[in-house]
Amino acid sequence: MTTEETTTAVPPLREARDLAGARHHITSVYIPHELTSHDSRRLSFKLSYLESRRLTLGHLRYGADVELHCPPMMSCYHVNLTLTGRTQVSQGGVSVATEGATGGVACNFKDPYVVRWSPDAVQYAIKVPRASLEGQLASLIGRPVETPIRFNLGFDLGSQRGQSLLAAVRHLQVELTRPDGTAGIPLVRAQLESYVLSQMLLVIPHDYQHLLLARGKTASRRHVRIAMEFVQEHSADPITAADLAREACVSVRALQMGFREEFGTSPTGYIRGVRLDGVREELLARPQGVSITEIAHRWGFHHLGRFAEHYKRRFGELPSETV
Numbered sequence: 001m002t003t004e005e006t007t008t009a010v011p012p013l014r015e016a017r018d019l020a021g022a023r024h025h026i027t028s029v030y031i032p033h034e035l036t037s038h039d040s041r042r043l044s045f046k047l048s049y050l051e052s053r054r055l056t057l058g059h060l061r062y063g064a065d066v067e068l069h070c071p072p073m074m075s076c077y078h079v080n081l082t083l084t085g086r087t088q089v090s091q092g093g094v095s096v097a098t099e100g101a102t103g104g105v106a107c108n109f110k111d112p113y114v115v116r117w118s119p120d121a122v123q124y125a126i127k128v129p130r131a132s133l134e135g136q137l138a139s140l141i142g143r144p145v146e147t148p149i150r151f152n153l154g155f156d157l158g159s160q161r162g163q164s165l166l167a168a169v170r171h172l173q174v175e176l177t178r179p180d181g182t183a184g185i186p187l188v189r190a191q192l193e194s195y196v197l198s199q200m201l202l203v204i205p206h207d208y209q210h211l212l213l214a215r216g217k218t219a220s221r222r223h224v225r226i227a228m229e230f231v232q233e234h235s236a237d238p239i240t241a242a243d244l245a246r247e248a249c250v251s252v253r254a255l256q257m258g259f260r261e262e263f264g265t266s267p268t269g270y271i272r273g274v275r276l277d278g279v280r281e282e283l284l285a286r287p288q289g290v291s292i293t294e295i296a297h298r299w300g301f302h303h304l305g306r307f308a309e310h311y312k313r314r315f316g317e318l319p320s321e322t323v
Contacts, residue, residue: 016045022062029058030127031073038065041119050176054193056127057173067116070107077128077149078107079200081157081166085121089153090114096154104162106151106204124169128197136197139242141211142251152205165199172196175302187275187300190238198242212253219258223248227255227267235274236299241267275299276314283322292319 014025022045023035029049037043044063049056080087084100091113096105100122107113109130134145156162172192202212219227227244244267245252252267259267282295293304296319301307311319 012049014045014047014049017042019043019066021045022066026068029056030078030125031070033071034069036067036069038067038116039119041065048177050173052189052193053129054132054197055129057169057176058125058127059122059173060125061122062117062119064119065117067114069112069114071112073107073109073127075130076109077130077133077151078109079124079126079128079204080105080107080115081124081126081169083122083124086118087121087123088116091153094153098154098157101166102156102158102162104155104157104165104204105153106155106200106206107153108148108151110148124166124173126169126200128200133197133200135246136194136242137201137208137212139246140198140201140252141208142245142249142254143211145208149201150207155204161203165196165203168192168196168199185297185300185302186238187236188238188302191240191300194240194242217254218261219248219250219254221258221262223250223255224258224262227259228270231271231274235271235278238300239271241271244271272310273314275301276311279311279319280315280322283319286323292323 014029016022016025019035019037022043023033025045025047026033026035029047029051041064043066044061046063047058047060049058051057080089080098081104082098082100082102086100087098087105089096089098089105089107091107092111097103098105130148134149137149138145157166172195175192176189201209226248230244230247231239241252241255245255248255250258255267259265259270263270265273276299279295279299279301282290282298283292286295296302296304296307301310308318311317315322
């Protein structure tokens with residue numbers, strides 16, 4: 001089974017009480033910038049963050065009225081989801097305000113931007129490399145992304161879709177930070193990160209969004225077979241529906257329709273079924289001392305209750321009954 005880098009289950013926590021310390025921490029995790037204060041209060045800066053090659057997810061507060069002047073990020077998109085308090089963000093001649101749990105911003109990589117925080121503001125600050133987000137978009141629409149994604153600076157986080165994005169980010173943070181979470185399970189981490197990136201592309205308005213929402217054509221049997229064979233060869237790897245679509249050279253939506261017609265399930269459901277088969281094989285040949293939980297985790301099943309349900313639905317018995 002292949003592995004990739006993972007973060008520790010306990011995310012780094014950086015704290016500072018002055019501008020120099022806060023500037024140093026944000027520079028090391030995100031980008032060099034200028035930081036100024038608009039009041040005399042001492043900072044209560046806290047940043048906990050998790051990072052991988054796909055994204056950096058930070059939970060951030062300053063605890064004071066501060067303003068960041070940031071240069072172009074050049075190689076990354078930057079998304080802020082305001083949880084409490086208020087911020088004012090300006091970029092490319094556009095200025096937007098965000099309120100806690102109702103507003104977010106998506107900064108492009110080629111223009112400088114300014115962010116002013118209220119003392120009570122807390123945000124998720126997400127940095128996504130261009131290759132990561134544009135590659136996810138290419139998989140979803142089934143064609144190369146030849147020009148940078150142009151996001152609207154501000155977007156509605158209070159809508160049903162916005163709340164779905166916020167829930168996806170929270171779930172990723174929780175699963176990667178709890179001691180028995182998914183930080184050490186590459187299969188699950190890849191799925192969660194892929195889902196967060198897809199939610200960003202679906203929720204935040206941008207110039208490719210019409211292609212995501214278009215129904216398009218159903219993938220042919222040949223494309224479905226290519227995806228199916230890829231699953232069989234890589235079922236123990238951290239693959240997602242977006243990876244299958246990329247391999248078959250079709251959009252995720254087209255592949256979903258093709259799998260529904262061919263197998264009566266989604267690509268994700270098909271991957272899960274193949275992995276359940278792998279679990280069953282290991283359970284039947286289980287060496288002494290190897291637990292069911294260990295085998296389930298190895299195949300990407302981190303929620304044992306749902307794993308048992310899926311297993312029983314597929315094989316007519318619980319994992320404990322197989323052994």
